[in-house]
Amino acid sequence: MKAKTVLPAVAMTAVSMVLTLAVVVMWLGTAMPWLVALVVGLGIDGGWLATLAYERRLAAQGDHNPTVTGVGWFFGLIATGVLVAHALLAEESAGAWLAVAWLPIAAKALWLVHGLWERTALTPGALGAIRGIQQEARDEAAVARARLRADATTEETRLTAVTAAGARVARVQARTAATLAGAWSTLESARQGEDTGRALTSVTAPVTPGVTPDVTPRWELPVWGPVEPVSALALESAPALSDAQLDALVDEIRHSEVPALSYREMAIRFRAAGHSASEVRLRAAWKRVVA
Incomplete structure (x- = not known):
């Protein structure tokens, strides 16, 4: 040289x-x-x-x-x-x-x-050491770049998968919510209908207690909210209430607290007290008392 x-x-x-x-x-x-x-x-x-x-x-x-x-x-x-x-x-x-x-x-x-x-x-030894250091630095830089690219690709793949899964879950939840909303809307319409009791009585007998004496009801509309079921023995032993008695009980339970209880709270306390009445008669009594 x-x-x-x-x-x-x-x-x-x-x-x-x-x-x-x-x-x-x-x-x-x-x-x-x-x-x-x-x-x-x-x-x-x-x-x-x-x-x-x-x-x-x-x-x-x-x-x-x-x-x-x-x-x-x-x-x-x-x-x-x-x-x-x-x-x-x-x-x-x-x-x-x-x-x-x-x-x-x-x-x-x-x-x-x-x-x-x-x-x-510089001496050949020093030049060799410098070349070794430079090569090591280039190797480390190349490895770091490869690791960063791999991490970025992995993160992109993960985010894509999570986003796709979230979108699928959201679509399923939306369809389920729409189906449940339609079902509950149908049940609510049937439960609140004024002629529901008469229609069910004419189609299915007996539907409610009192329609056919000494027969346990076989079918009732679903109740919108929590319900505490009454045992069959209690239903058989409890005497059937007249409309006047039912109205008096509903009015008493409704005004047992201030402000007056809602229908759902009143129905829970009515059945918890051991009284027996069909949902149709109980709601009819509620409407009479509120009116």
């Missing part, structure tokens, strides 16, 4: 030094002996190489010297200036020389990048 940053910097530095030396020898060789021009070119390249070596030594020790770095950039700028001046004064191939004039600055930039990489580089 280190070679990926150091090799380009070394190659760029070598090319820059060769170009600088060549340009100095060709440019100054016409004005002075070529040996002097060679010494000038080697001086520029040597100063640049010396400062670069010193920078690398400090970097290996984990140190940094701004003065040395400034001197290195100074030599790089000199090399760049030489190349640019030669390109501007060259009569032929000026564009080609300008195209390579940036190489010294580029070489210094590559060495800067390599130094930054060295200061932030």
Whole structure:
């Protein structure tokens, strides 16, 4: 991994030094002996190489010297200036020389990048630990996302099932309530009808006590509310009440409390006292007393 940053910097530095030396020898060789021009070119390249070596030594020790770095950039700028001046004064191939004039600055930039990489580089063990931590975090995140999606799907399914079951129960309850309401309405209409007693007497005999003497009633309308049944012996032994006696008992029980009792309460107390009367006669007596 280190070679990926150091090799380009070394190659760029070598090319820059060769170009600088060549340009100095060709440019100054016409004005002075070529040996002097060679010494000038080697001086520029040597100063640049010396400062670069010193920078690398400090970097290996984990140190940094701004003065040395400034001197290195100074030599790089000199090399760049030489190349640019030669390109501007060259009569032929000026564009080609300008195209390579940036190489010294580029070489210094590559060495800067390599130094930054060295200061932030990690050992293979540390890199492996980091990759393991990142992979573990990705695994945990994936498991958490899967668990959340599964929980959401389960909750959605449960709510759908509960809603459907609740809707079915509500429909059944509504149908049952409608059926019961109709049945009770029919029973209430039959129980409160004025001609119910006469109709039942003509169809079913005997319907109520007193219609046929000494016969126990076999059928009566359902009572709307709680009823305490009277035993058969009590019914047989209890004497049949006349309408006047029945009216007197109903009026007495009705006004036994203030305010006056309702029909249901009066009927419960009437039968609890051991009196016997059919529902039809008892309701007829109630209507007479209330009227």
